[in-house]
Amino acid sequence: xxxxxxxxxxxxxxxxxxxxxxxxxxxxxxxxxxxxxxxxxxxxxxxxxxxxxxxxxxxxxxxxxxxxxxxxxxxxxxxxxxxxxxxxxxxxxxxxxxxxxxxxxxxxxxxxxxxxxxxxxxxxxxxxxxxxxxxxxxxxxxxxxxxxxxxxxxxxxxxxxxxxxxxxxxxxxxxxxxxxxxxxxxxxxxxxxxxxxxxxxxxxxxxxxxxxxxxxxxxxxxxxxxxxxxxxxxxxxxxxxxxxxxxxxxxxxxxxxxxxxxxxxxxxxxxxxxxxxxxxxxxxxxxxxxxxxxxxxxx
Amino acid sequence: xxxxxxxxxxxxxxxxxxxxxxxxxxxxxxxxxxxxxxxxxxxxxxxxxxxxxxxxxxxxxxxxxxxxxxxxxxxxxxxxxxxxxxxxxxxxxxxxxxxxxxxxxxxxxxxxxxxxxxxxxxxxxxxxxxxxxxxxxxxxxxxxxxxxxxxxxxxxxxxxxxxxxxxxxxxxxxxxxxxxxxxxxxxxxxxxxxxxxxxxxxxxxxxxxxxxxxxxxxxxxxxxxxxxxxxxxxxxxxxxxxxxxxxxxxxxxxxxxxxxxxxxxxxxxxxxxxxxxxxxxxxxxx
Numbered sequence: 242x243x244x245x246x247x248x249x250x251x252x253x254x255x256x257x258x259x260x261x262x263x264x265x266x267x268x269x270x271x272x273x274x275x276x277x278x279x280x281x282x283x284x285x286x287x288x289x290x291x292x293x294x295x296x297x298x299x300x301x302x303x304x305x306x307x308x309x310x311x312x313x314x315x316x317x318x319x320x321x322x323x324x325x326x327x328x329x330x331x332x333x334x335x336x337x338x339x340x341x342x343x344x345x346x347x348x349x350x351x352x353x354x355x356x357x358x359x360x361x362x363x364x365x366x367x368x369x370x371x372x373x374x375x376x377x378x379x380x381x382x383x384x385x386x387x388x389x390x391x392x393x394x395x396x397x398x399x400x401x402x403x404x405x406x407x408x409x410x411x412x413x414x415x416x417x418x419x420x421x422x423x424x425x426x427x428x429x430x431x432x433x434x435x436x437x438x439x440x441x442x443x444x445x446x447x448x449x450x451x452x453x454x455x456x457x458x459x460x461x462x463x464x465x466x467x468x469x470x471x472x473x474x475x476x477x478x479x480x481x482x483x484x485x486x487x488x489x490x491x492x493x494x495x496x497x498x499x500x501x502x503x504x505x506x507x508x509x510x511x512x513x514x515x516x517x518x519x520x521x522x523x524x525x526x527x528x529x530x531x532x533x534x535x536x537x538x539x540x
Numbered sequence: 541x542x543x544x545x546x547x548x549x550x551x552x553x554x555x556x557x558x559x560x561x562x563x564x565x566x567x568x569x570x571x572x573x574x575x576x577x578x579x580x581x582x583x584x585x586x587x588x589x590x591x592x593x594x595x596x597x598x599x600x601x602x603x604x605x606x607x608x609x610x611x612x613x614x615x616x617x618x619x620x621x622x623x624x625x626x627x628x629x630x631x632x633x634x635x636x637x638x639x640x641x642x643x644x645x646x647x648x649x650x651x652x653x654x655x656x657x658x659x660x661x662x663x664x665x666x667x668x669x670x671x672x673x674x675x676x677x678x679x680x681x682x683x684x685x686x687x688x689x690x691x692x693x694x695x696x697x698x699x700x701x702x703x704x705x706x707x708x709x710x711x712x713x714x715x716x717x718x719x720x721x722x723x724x725x726x727x728x729x730x731x732x733x734x735x736x737x738x739x740x741x742x743x744x745x746x747x748x749x750x751x752x753x754x755x756x757x758x759x760x761x762x763x764x765x766x767x768x769x770x771x772x773x774x775x776x777x778x779x780x781x782x783x784x785x786x787x788x789x790x791x792x793x794x795x796x797x798x799x800x801x802x803x804x805x806x807x808x809x810x811x812x813x814x815x816x817x818x819x820x821x822x823x824x825x826x
Contacts, residue, residue, distance in 0.1 A: 271711050272626050273720035279623040282635070285616045289687055290641055293653035296663060300656050339562045346559040350552055358560065360803040364567050366742070367795035367802075369749025371769040372788040375776050376570040379577055379785075386573065387565075411566050443547055472646025475751030475769065479776065492648035492752065499652065499756065504661055511649045518644040526637065 297515060300508040312509040321491040324402055328490075329470035332409035337463045340417025341455075347418070348425040362418050365411055370475030373411055378480040381407065400482030405490065408476040413466030420462035424455050424536065457532035464528055468521040472514065574792045577785035589786035597763045598771035598787065601679065605754075605767060606747040609686040613743055617694030618736075622728075625702035626710065636699065642691040650688045651756025654681055677759030682767065685753040690743045697739030698732055705731055738805050745798040749791055 301309065312318070346352075347359050365373065381388045381399035388399060398404050428451065436446040474492040481488040489497075491514060498507035546552070579586055589595065623629075624636060642650065656662050658675040668675060675681045709731070713723040729736075751769040758765045766774060768787055775784035 271714055272707060272723075273714070274622060274724075275627050275629075278619040279627070279629070282616065282620040282623050282639075285619075286635075286638060289684075289691060290638070293657050293688070294641075294645075296656040297649070297653050339559070342555060343559045343563065346556050349546070350556055352556050356803070356807075358563060360799050361563065361567050363799055363802065364571070364795060367745045367749075367798040368571075369751060369769045369788075369791045369795070371751040371772050372574060372749070372791045372795075373570060375772065375784060375788060376573045376577075379781075380569055380573050386569065411570070414566060443551075468644060472644075472649070473752075474646065474648050474755075479773075492646050495648050495652060496756065499655065502661075504656070504659075507652060508656065511646075511652050514646055515649055518646065519641075522637070522640065522644040 294515070297508055297512055300505065301512045304505050304509060308505070309509050312506045313513050317485055317489070318491070318494055318510060320486045321489050321494045324405065324488065325471055325491040328402060328405040328409055329467050329473075331406050332413055332470050333463050333467040335406075335410050336413045336417050336466045337459065340414065340462060340466075341421055341459060344418045344421040344425055348422060362415050365414050370412065370473065371479070374408060374476035374479030377408055377411060377476065378404070381480065399480055400488070402481075402488050404480040404482070405477050405488060408480050409470040409473060412473050412476055413470050416466040416469065417459065417462030420458045420465070421455055424458040424532075425451075427536065428454055454535070457528060457535045461525060461528040461532060464521060464525045468518060468525065471521075472518060571792060571796075574785055574789050577781060578789040580785075581782050585782055586786050586789075589780075589783035590790070592783065594763050594766070595771060595783070595787055598766045598768045599790070601682070601766065602748050602768040604679070605683050605686050606744055608683050609690055609747045610740060610744050612687055613690055613694050614736075614740060616691070617698050617739060620695040621698035621702045621732075622724075624699050625705075626707050639692050639695050639699075642688055645688075647689055647750065647752030648756060651685050651753040654684050654688070654757050658684075676757050677761065678765060681757035682754050682765060685757045686747050686750055689750050689753045690747045693743035693746065694736070694739035697735050697742075701732055701735040702728070734805050734809055738802065741798050741801050745795060748794055 304312065343362065347355065347362075378399050379385050381391075381404060383389065383392045383397075383399075385399070391398060398407060432450050432454075433446050436450045437443070441449070472492065474490070474496075477490055478493060481490060481493075483489050483493060491510065495507045495511050495514075498504075498510065547555075578589075620635075620639060624632060624639075655676055657664060658668060658681060659665055660669065660676070662676075675684070709727050710723050713727045714720075718726070748767075749769055750767075751773070754767055755770060755773070758767070758770055760766060760770060760774065762774065768791055772784050772788050772791070775781075775787065
């Protein structure tokens with residue numbers, strides 16, 4: 242079930258293979274239920290996802306272009322983009338390095354408690370974000386377990402943009418681990434042995450042989466962690482302090498506008514976020530296709 | 541012993557320590573903090589906090605929401621996987637991407653779209669108001685938002701699994717005279733049961749823990765439209781720290797139980813795979 246670990250990984254479905262020759266369309270239609278299941282799938286998808294999402298687009302059309310532009314580029318909104326994208330990028334970067342490290346250690350080394358550590362990696366997927374949020378802010382607050390040692394040195398993490406980054410590191414932690422882990426498991430040791438016998442140091446082998454082979458998986462995990470972080474709300478708002486222009490994330494801007502009954506404004510900002518997440522989804526799909534070509538190459 | 545594919549013990553243990561340290565700070569400490577904060581004033585205060593009627597109503601609402609959302613997405617997941625994995629049709633790649641779409645959407649946006657459809661200013665708002673039906677700021681809206689955010693969980697677990705298994709066994713059953721339902725219950729379901737369970741527990745964990753989407757549509761009416769995560773927020777913002785962490789601890793226990801079940805399924809699956817690999821080949825490969 243290696244491919245099925247994370248609930249938020251776009252599915253590792255192979256590209257559509259057109260039926261060619263034998264066993265094609267005719268043979269498959271022996272099975273019943275095609276019309277029923279496809280019909281239900283499309284209907285349910287339409288009712289739950291597509292129609293409500295289209296409401297977002299239609300609602301935005303009630304704005305003139307100028308109104309839309311003002312709504313999505315006001316200084317306070319721009320500040321929230323900078324924070325959301327900046328913090329998400331930083332958090333995904335941290336997860337890129339530590340995710341690779343954790344995946345490497347889990348695949349290559351033996352140590353006591355390894356299975357528990359492996360299981361614990363998925364905690365951010367299972368723990369409700371609100372719980373993560375209050376718990377992290379309790380840890381980092383001035384009287385918290387970690388905060389009490391940092392505050393005397395003038396380091397404030399809770400209720401600052403740095404707190405946002407920390408919450409987003411937590412949220413995105415499993416992605417890189419879970420995309421890199423299966424690729425490392427399948428990696429062929431013969432290549433590494435060959436590199437060593439040709440005189441490469443271990444570090445050279447890692448940089449020139451191992452790293453290129455896991456690069457697509459690494460970038461996929463990075464993009465997923467980034468995409469997840471951009472939309473994250475629950476864990477961040479407890480730790481961010483939510484000061485306008487300083488530590489206010491874009492999802493919170495949407496909530497704020499809704500609470501002031503500014504539906505059009507909320508919708509406009511939401512549309513920007515939706516378009517960006519959709520683009521990221523396409524990027525991730527592209528990265529996964531790259532990875533399949535990469536690993537699908539004949540050994 | 542360095543065989544050219546491993547590092548010196550010093551490097552090895554440095555890397556292991558670094559990884560464990562990272563995991564400790566980001567995963568273990570937050571979990572421990574939940575327990576410590578919940579029990580700060582002793583076990584009695586902890587239990588008192590959980591006995592609050594508002595906490596109970598939040599627990600009931602969370603259970604109800606999951607009890608509706610998970611089965612809905614289960615039926616959808618099976619239907620979508622059957623159509624996508626067992627048949628070839630035009631637009632399959634697009635459909636598969638669209639199934640994933642709810643994962644890409646921010647939870648806050650997910651809540652907002654239902655407000656736009658069913659809210660007072662929304663498409664059906666006036667009609668719903670005229671017929672005295674409340675969806676937004678009521679339980680149906682909470683259920684809908686939860687269904688949206690947990691939409692792909694079971695489908696995306698089943699699609700690759702059923703694709704990998706192909707259609708040979710089902711075709712054989714049909715050719716031998718089984719009906720479609722019999723084929724599904726007796727052939728397909730036993731093959732996918734672990735993947736199905738896996739999807740269901742992850743779907744359930746998210747359904748019970750969703751915060752952002754539910755927060756937009758709930759209206760935060762205490763004792764009525766607060767789920768457990770929303771109740772945690774209310775208590776926390778009222779500086780009732782022990783009570784907030786007490787309710788949060790229930791959610792943390794849910795998360796741990798989810799991880800345990802998930803790991804057991806994975807280990808089982810690994811063992812089965814190994815058993816299959818170790819089996820002497822009885823029949824020539826197809």
